[in-house]
Amino acid sequence: MKARVHITLKNGVLDPQGKAVENALHGHGFKSASDVRQGKFIELNIAETDAAKAKSTVEDMCRKLLANTVIENFSVEVVD
Amino acid sequence: MKARVHITLKNGVLDPQGKAVENALHGHGFKSASDVRQGKFIELNIAETDAAKAKSTVEDMCRKLLANTVIENFSVEVVD
Numbered sequence: 001m002k003a004r005v006h007i008t009l010k011n012g013v014l015d016p017q018g019k020a021v022e023n024a025l026h027g028h029g030f031k032s033a034s035d036v037r038q039g040k041f042i043e044l045n046i047a048e049t050d051a052a053k054a055k056s057t058v059e060d061m062c063r064k065l066l067a068n069t070v071i072e073n074f075s076v077e078v079v080d
Numbered sequence: 081m082k083a084r085v086h087i088t089l090k091n092g093v094l095d096p097q098g099k100a101v102e103n104a105l106h107g108h109g110f111k112s113a114s115d116v117r118q119g120k121f122i123e124l125n126i127a128e129t130d131a132a133k134a135k136s137t138v139e140d141m142c143r144k145l146l147a148n149t150v151i152e153n154f155s156v157e158v159v160d
Contacts, residue, residue, distance in 0.1 A: 006121055007121075008121070008123070018122075021122065021145075021146070022124075024145055025124075025141055025145060028141075028144055028145055030137070030140075030141050030145075032126050032127040032128055032137065033124050033125070033126055033141065034124070034125045034126075034127065035123075035124060035125040036122065036123070036124040037122070037123045037124070038120060038121070038122050039120075039121040039122070039123070040118060040119075040120065040121060041086055041087075041088070041118070041119040041120060041121040042098075042101065042116065042117070042118050042119070043088070043115075043116070043117045043119070044102075044105075044113050044114065044115060044116040044117070045113070045114045045115040046112050046113055046114075047112040047114065048112055057110070057112065060110075061105060061108075061110050061113065064108055065101075065104055065105060065108055065110075066101070
């Protein structure tokens with residue numbers, strides 16, 4: 001099965017990378033952009049046939065390795 | 081309006097960051113993970129009321145700044 005993971009900074013956590021992107025967009029004339037937040041997106045295959053089990057394994061991966069749960073939220077979708 | 085942008089490496093482009101994540105997952109006992117690919121996820125607000133226009137503006141941002149279209153694909157969703 002294929003899993004898609006989004007890892008985003010929690011609300012209230014400063015996002016200097018997003019701020020830099022926002023400033024660059026403004027510098028390129030895209031003045032309408034605001035509140036830019038940058039996160040990570042991870043796609044992976046998982047050798048598992050049960051969708052619920054696959055999801056819980058990937059959530060476990062997020063908690064143990066992929067996300068820093070102090071400052072980041074994660075969400076997992078299983079596709080296929 | 082809110083836009084969500086996914087930027088992923090094109091197929092065939094080596095992804096050393098994804099490979100490093102995969103190796104780390106294996107090292108943590110998640111042997112079922114494979115084909116890990118890491119991309120970027122950007123959320124932003126755009127001061128625009130027309131969804132089609134907002135989408136085309138954000139696609140323009142991707143082509144001009146956010147994505148390296150030689151090696152990366154991007155996809156834009158407009159929500160709200």
